[in-house]
Amino acid sequence: MTTPRNKFDKVCGILDRYERKPAQLIPILQAVQEEYRYLTEEMMTYVATSLGLPPARVYGVATFYSHFALEPKGKYVIRLCDGTACHVKGSNPILEVLWKKLNLSEQKKTTPDLLFTVETVSCLGACGLAPVVVINEEIFGQVTPEKACQLVDDIMAKEKN
Amino acid sequence: MQTLDLKQTRNNYENAARSITRRIIICAGTGCMANGAMKVHDRFVDAIAKAGLPVTTELKAEHTRPAKTLVSSSGCQGFCQMGPLVTLMPDNILYTKVTPADVDDIVTTTLINHQPVDRLLYKDPATGHSCRGTDDIPFYTRQTRSTLKACGALDPENLHEYIAGGGYLMARKAYTELSAKALCDEILLSGLRGRGGGGFPTGRKWELTRVQPEPKKYVICNGDEGDPGAFMDRSVMEGNPHSVLEGMMITARAIGADEGYIYVRAEYPLAVKRMRKAIADAEAAGVLGDNLFGAGQALRLHVMEGAGAFVCGEETALIASIEGKRGMPSPKPPFPAQSGLWGKPTVINNVETLATVPLILAAGASEYRKQGTPGSPGTKTFALTGHVANTGLIEVPFGTTLREIIFNIGGGVTRLDGTQDPQGFKAVQIGGPSGGCLTRDHLDLPMDFDSLKGVGAMVGSGGLVVMNQKTCMVRIARFFMQFTQNESCGKCVLCREGTRQMLGMLDDITEGRADADSLALLEKLANAVQKGSLCGLGKTAPSPVLSTLRHFRAEYEAHVHGKTCPAGECKALARPEINPALCKGCTACVKKCPVNAITGERKQPHSINASLCIKCGVCAQTCKFNAIAGV
Numbered sequence: 183m184t185t186p187r188n189k190f191d192k193v194c195g196i197l198d199r200y201e202r203k204p205a206q207l208i209p210i211l212q213a214v215q216e217e218y219r220y221l222t223e224e225m226m227t228y229v230a231t232s233l234g235l236p237p238a239r240v241y242g243v244a245t246f247y248s249h250f251a252l253e254p255k256g257k258y259v260i261r262l263c264d265g266t267a268c269h270v271k272g273s274n275p276i277l278e279v280l281w282k283k284l285n286l287s288e289q290k291k292t293t294p295d296l297l298f299t300v301e302t303v304s305c306l307g308a309c310g311l312a313p314v315v316v317i318n319e320e321i322f323g324q325v326t327p328e329k330a331c332q333l334v335d336d337i338m339a340k341e342k343n
Numbered sequence: 344m345q346t347l348d349l350k351q352t353r354n355n356y357e358n359a360a361r362s363i364t365r366r367i368i369i370c371a372g373t374g375c376m377a378n379g380a381m382k383v384h385d386r387f388v389d390a391i392a393k394a395g396l397p398v399t400t401e402l403k404a405e406h407t408r409p410a411k412t413l414v415s416s417s418g419c420q421g422f423c424q425m426g427p428l429v430t431l432m433p434d435n436i437l438y439t440k441v442t443p444a445d446v447d448d449i450v451t452t453t454l455i456n457h458q459p460v461d462r463l464l465y466k467d468p469a470t471g472h473s474c475r476g477t478d479d480i481p482f483y484t485r486q487t488r489s490t491l492k493a494c495g496a497l498d499p500e501n502l503h504e505y506i507a508g509g510g511y512l513m514a515r516k517a518y519t520e521l522s523a524k525a526l527c528d529e530i531l532l533s534g535l536r537g538r539g540g541g542g543f544p545t546g547r548k549w550e551l552t553r554v555q556p557e558p559k560k561y562v563i564c565n566g567d568e569g570d571p572g573a574f575m576d577r578s579v580m581e582g583n584p585h586s587v588l589e590g591m592m593i594t595a596r597a598i599g600a601d602e603g604y605i606y607v608r609a610e611y612p613l614a615v616k617r618m619r620k621a622i623a624d625a626e627a628a629g630v631l632g633d634n635l636f637g638a639g640q641a642l643r644l645h646v647m648e649g650a651g652a653f654v655c656g657e658e659t660a661l662i663a664s665i666e667g668k669r670g671m672p673s674p675k676p677p678f679p680a681q682s683g684l685w686g687k688p689t690v691i692n693n694v695e696t697l698a699t700v701p702l703i704l705a706a707g708a709s710e711y712r713k714q715g716t717p718g719s720p721g722t723k724t725f726a727l728t729g730h731v732a733n734t735g736l737i738e739v740p741f742g743t744t745l746r747e748i749i750f751n752i753g754g755g756v757t758r759l760d761g762t763q764d765p766q767g768f769k770a771v772q773i774g775g776p777s778g779g780c781l782t783r784d785h786l787d788l789p790m791d792f793d794s795l796k797g798v799g800a801m802v803g804s805g806g807l808v809v810m811n812q813k814t815c816m817v818r819i820a821r822f823f824m825q826f827t828q829n830e831s832c833g834k835c836v837l838c839r840e841g842t843r844q845m846l847g848m849l850d851d852i853t854e855g856r857a858d859a860d861s862l863a864l865l866e867k868l869a870n871a872v873q874k875g876s877l878c879g880l881g882k883t884a885p886s887p888v889l890s891t892l893r894h895f896r897a898e899y900e901a902h903v904h905g906k907t908c909p910a911g912e913c914k915a916l917a918r919p920e921i922n923p924a925l926c927k928g929c930t931a932c933v934k935k936c937p938v939n940a941i942t943g944e945r946k947q948p949h950s951i952n953a954s955l956c957i958k959c960g961v962c963a964q965t966c967k968f969n970a971i972a973g974v
Contacts, residue, residue: 207667208650212609239668246669246832247650249609265571266772266808267728269822272759304653304826306610307574309728309806310374310423310735319612321377 190228192217197232204233207243211250220251256292256299258337261316265305268313276313277302279327283334297341298334347628349506349515356507359402364410365454368430368496372419372578373613374735375426379442380416383427386443387414390450402504412454418582420495421736422482425465430496435476438463468732468754468763485752487714487722488738490698494582499617502624505585511630513704514592518638523553526597530700533708534720538575539565539656539693540777540803541879542719542792545700548690551680552598555688562595562603563684563691565661566618569608569653570775571826573806575724576694578736580607580614583698584621590697592635592642593704598690601641604665609649618646653776653830657878658683658691660832671832672878693804695724715741719791723802729809730757730767745771746786749809756811767811770894774803776823776830777883779890780816799890801883815912816895817902821849823887827880838881841872845888854915857903866892917958917974923948925970932962932971 196213200206210229215221221244230240244250260280264273280286280300284293292299308314311323315330322333369375369384391398397411420428425439429449436459438449445463452460464473465480477483497504505511517526531546552560564587568576580587591603605622607615622644625631633641647665654660655670662684664670683689699721703711712720719741725748728734732754739748749756749771756767770780779800781788788794795801810819828842848865851857869885869892876882892899901909908916921932921941926948933941933949940956943949951962951971963971 205665205667208664209648212648212650242669243667247652249649249651266775266806266819266822267572267734269571270729270808270810270814270819303610304569304830305571305573306373307568307577307608308373308377309572309574309726309808310426311377312728312734314377321373323374323377 193225193228194232197229202233204235207233207235207240208247211240211244215250220254222252253292254296256296258297258317259299259301260334261301261303261306263304263306263308263312263314263316264302265307265309265312267309268305271312273302273313275327276315276325276330280330280334283331298337347506347511347630349511352503352506352628356402356503360507362410363402363413365434366413366415366432368415368417368420368432370418370420370426370428370430370495371416372423372426372495372581372736373574374419374423375428378427378440380427382443383429383441383446384414384416386446387429387450390446391454394450394455396450396454402498402501415498415501417496418494418499419578419736421488421491421578422465422480422733423735424733430476434459435478437465437474437476437480439465482733482735482737482752482754485739485747486737487740489702489714489722490579490586490695491582491724491736491738493586494579497583499582499584500620500624502585502621502628502630505583509705510585510701511589511592513701514589514596514630515636516704517593517596518636518640521596523597523599526593527553529708530597530703533703533711534718535696535699535703535711536719536792537693538695538699538723538804540570540774540801542802545692545696548680548692549594549597551678552688552690555681557688558599559602559687560598560600561684561687561689562591562598562600563658563661563665563689564591564603564605564694564697565656565658565691566605566607566611566614566694567649567656567661568611568694568804569656569830570777570804570806572726572728572772572775572808573804574726575736575805577608577611577614579694579698579724580611581617584614584617585625586698586701587618587694588621588625588631588644590692590700591644592631593700594690594692594697595642596635596640598688600690601643603642603644604684605644605646606655606661606665607646607648609651615646615648622646652832653826654832654878654880657880660878661691662689669832671834672880674877695805716789716791718793723790723805725805725807727753727807727809729771729807730759730764730811730814731755731809732757732763741791742789744787744789745781748790748807749786753809756809758811759813764811768809769812769814770810770816772808772810772819772887773806774801774886775806776826777801777879777886778803778806779886780819780894782894784894799886799893801886813910813912815853815908815910816891816898817849817853817908818910818912820888820891821846821853824849824884827884831880831884835876835878835881837872837875838877838884841868841875842881842884844868845872845885849888852899852902853908853913855902855906859903861903862892862896862899911974914958917960918953919951919956919958919960919962919974920972921949921951922970922972925968927968927970929967931965931967935961935965937961 226240230237315322315325429438429441474480527550535545536542652670655664660670660672679689715721724738758764824846833839928946940952960974
């Protein structure tokens with residue numbers, strides 16, 4: 183059973199690593215998110231109190247930067263590049279296909295089973311390969327709607343086994 | 344800590360390099376990596392060992408004979424379209440689109456029998472001629488690669504190789520032979536202008552910071568390359584991280600800074616890793632530390648990973664972000680040179696600017712000025728993407744024309760399926776969300792900071808997105824407006840609310856709801872947003888709209904008045920129709936239609952039920968007789 187003390191052990195370790203400096207708020211939140219996959223209200227309040235900052239300030243930073251997630255993300259985060267190069271080479275049909283296949287939308291980014299999250303990013307800087315899809319850390323170039331479906335099918339098949 | 348002896352390191356490296364008979368360089372830029380470059384790398388190591396040849400993956404100073412083959416990886420070699428790229432030295436052969444299955448053939452044919460593998464060489468589409476290497480391929484021969492020269496050849500994670508190529512010699516010169524004033528003067532004389540977009544003279548920025556009486560100063564490298572369609576800074580940080588550090592060291596010396604930050608976009612994990620390793624290696628070797636080159640000055644550098652906010656590319660917002668706050672810009676003055684990070688004088692330079700600094704010191708300001716134009720000296724890297732045959736990273740002197748870049752280096756315009764389209768050129772978008780569009784009329788315009796400003800565009804960070812005739816310019820304007828609307832930090836009302844309203848108006852135009860007043864209203868609001876915003880993001884957010892309105896007004900008018908999209912991209916305006924004279928009644932479209940909107944007897948002209956049709960365009964793509972138009 184998780185006791186209140188050890189629940190925050192990992193966060194304390196992160197805070198210590200950054201010497202509990204308020205200036206290190208962004209790297210601290212990045213490390214907390216890496217550990218827990220998203221930022222809960224409880225975590226943000228804990229971080230704020232530890233750094234001597236108002237919780238509103240931490241919440242403000244967490245909501246300002248797009249990399250911070252306040253809701254849990256799926257095991258597989260599919261990031262579709264919608265930079266200019268990917269856009270003119272047809273990233274939109276790929277997004278539509280992924281949304282349709284996983285029953286997601288602009289508002290609903292994560293599947294209920296927490297397996298997939300579909301997001302768009304402004305540019306991944308891999309424009310030479312447009313359109314680009316990144317699944318977790320792996321980059322796929324010159325993706326077509328069919329190829330995107332195949333990638334999702336492959337993951338689903340892998341997860342079933 | 345001991346200071347590294349650059350000459351000794353260079354000698355050791357060169358001695359060790361004598362034991363290398365051949366070097367195989369696998370491009371490990373993001374593009375090639377995504378196409379499996381590391382598998383090719385590993386396969387080479389295995390295949391060479393299997394063939395009984397001695398092989399190594401790292402060149403170490405203690406290496407001696409017997410002779411070996413070195414398999415190394417490099418940063419982006421630029422020709423992303425043809426990746427994964429493999430370069431063989433000293434043969435200077437460039438193999439394109441190499442897969443692990445090709446490796447055995449290369450080992451047998453080239454390494455053992457000294458013959459090129461013809462099928463993997465680049466074929467010039469214009470002449471059909473097989474090009475052996477970079478000295479033979481028009482994509483490379485027409486460029487002037489100086490900032491990118493080492494990027495793509497050297498191993499980015501090997502400090503000794505950077506030093507062997509003359510690296511850190513200019514940093515040493517700056518710390519041991521030149522005064523801070525002399526450094527600022529030299530850079531001012533060179534005419535170097537900031538590569539991040541604005542084109543502010545770097546030497547002047549340094550001088551403004553140098554003269555501040557405050558003893559504590561900072562140097563910041565702006566690697567928050569957020570413009571969609573740009574990846575120059577990423578390639579430099581990944582491909583030659585030590586050149587960025589050396590530029591920062593020289594900057595620190597020129598302004599008197601002892602601490603610095605490298606702010607890297609979070610989408611660039613490899614750049615973060617390479618910059619961190621470069622700093623660690625430089626510190627371990629005594630290049631960076633408390634006593635640089637024995638001159639008694641210290642420099643500590645940190646890497647800060649961004650958290651996904653485009654506005655942080657703006658210098659005051661970037662500073663707020665390093666301080667752990669929301670990245671919101673603040674009014675200037677005071678300029679960062681007067682009051683920057685933690686209120687101390689701060690210089691912020693872009694990655695490419697910093698990587699150029701050591702090259703200027705090495706060549707001398709007057710030699711540097713020989714390239715480019717009088718107002719914009721030197722070379723500039725561009726990310727060439729979109730509907731163009733050779734996408735990739737290029738570098739040309741300022742003053743090069745768009746025609747040279749798109750048709751000679753880029754190999755011409757392509758259709759969506761990748762085939763050549765000689766008449767296809769419509770526009771090129773330059774400078775990302777702050778920039779504008781250039782058209783056929785600008786193909787012979789020499790590209791530099793001032794001439795582009797004159798036609799309502801800007802160099803920006805250097806993203807060049809080529810667009811063919813099938814691209815709707817209103818949709819492109821909408822695309823950028825959505826981007827800036829999303830990224831507006833919300834501080835200024837006109838930026839926050841104005842971009843939202845402009846986006847709504849563009850939606851009306853692309854979806855057929857616009858009326859006669861829409862364009863005038865859009866223009867009026869665009870001008871207001873320009874005037875009423877504090878930072879560069881808001882001031883330039885309307886640029887893509889104003890620029891497309893200026894050059895493609897007829898296309899806007901067709902959407903507004905004619906309710907048609909000339910490029911055929913706006914689905915809401917599409918009216919698919921079957922021409923009964925051309926329709927043979929083959930039923931192919933009936934089978935393909937996902938919503939069963941097409942009906943008709945076999946061998947009789949078909950028709951489309953407009954109330955069911957979702958305008959997906961599948962029918963038009965399927966029809967062999969070109970009988971379906973309007974979608």
